[in-house]
Amino acid sequence: MIKSSVRKLYIALIFIFLYAPIVTLMVLSFNASRSRAKWGGFTLKWYRELFQNEVILAALSNTLLIALLSSLIATLIGTIACISMQAMKRRTRAVMMGVTNIPMLNAEIVTGISLMLLFITLGMKFGFLTILLAHITFNIPYVILSVMPRFKQLNPSTYEAALDLGASPLRAFFMVVFPDILPGVVSGFLMAFTMSLDDFIITHFTKGPGIDTLSTKIYSEVKKGIKPEMYALSAIIFTAVLVLLFLVNYIPKENKEKKEK
């Protein structure tokens, strides 16, 4: 009894720690006063202004598109890389993993600088494509890091058993291996997506003058003084994710119940 309430208290404390800033942002989005320290009454003004602000909306759509594309491509490349590494000799695999870990172990700032130098040398125009390539590059290690432990803890005999029982390698993979590594693939994808959504440093060095993601937009606004529209936007993003969360958790439960019946 005591143990379980200590656990609940601990979870609650971490929960408060994680959510206090978010609640603050949401409350501020309804604050009529421009000052961040004072409450000036309830208003929806910032929400109206947000939807009239084309610059912020463009930055939002860039951010979402780049996050989705880069994390999907990175999940694909990363998962295939994990599969191919299983067939490699120990030493080759160690070298591959070493190189894989570089963007993650390396400073983001160095990755950003190095890609900037590459794109300049290649004579590429800085814009959407350079940001996308950079995001895929730093996302892949997160996918591999999340998928690889699943492979390590996998029993190779089950895959071989499937082959012995006449399954093609592809079928054996999707029927036997894939369900086991799926949690790793999903958490890798989620991690890649959030990393991309959140990235400021690498985008900062690989973006062109005409294009902005939310992070670079906010950074340039911090210098001028942050606009309350940004709080409104973060409240909307948070609510959207929350809705998604309930959908993701509610729908599978429904299916399970149906199956049991």
Added chain:
Amino acid sequence: MNRKALSAPYLFWITAFIVIPLGMVLYYGLTDKTGAFTLENIIAIATAEHSKALWIAIKFSLESTVICLLLAYPLAMILAGMQISQHSFIVFIFILPMWMNFLLRTLAWQTLLEKSGVINNILGFLHLPALNIINTPAAIILGMVYNFLPFMVLPIYNSLTKIDPNVINAARDLGANSVQTFARITLPLSLPGVISGITMVFVPALTTFVISTLLGGSKILLIGNVIEQEFTQAGNWHLGSGLSIVLMLFILINMILTAIFDKDGEGNAL
């Protein structure tokens, strides 16, 4: 087996976007503006300004990594011990804050910690002394812990959920108490996750310049701030690259330590 052929796209990617760009940083760091070889950009770390920035960055990132580990491990254990049906929901709850923009979250902490900010208003209301940690190292470390905590929780949680409960039950059946079971079964088996977590927290903390700018009031310069300024303000790419090489040496030390603890990259060496 043609599984090796599957590695082709990945090999191309890491060569073009990891190996070659890093070679270019090395080239810039080891040459001067005329293209001649020099070590000047590397030796520049020894100046008082640069070495202080590096030392502070190492200190802060070590402290925040330890705090993250101490907070995350019990949390991951509690989460892993929950009913299966709650797993994805709870994990999502703890990733959810990461969906908020990193800069906005850090700005929010600024709002909370300010002298006339939310926390001090609450403390003042309760007639408690005000908290003055904004623009201090404590605020920067708090910002680091807040931003990087989920990166510690997730890998530990992932490796804990993969542990076969029968192994733990067997240990208990054989007479191990809960401390022994933890020290000799759970902890060693979750080590790959712990090591991933440490890596994922330490490096971004070591190299950040945004957190120190927003919560440190630009008074406390980390090595990341110095490098960023070389590239964006001073425009000296050679010096910036040289300092980056020094930074990479520290990351290399981190990699070697990781390799020692995580022998032959298998993670489950124990």
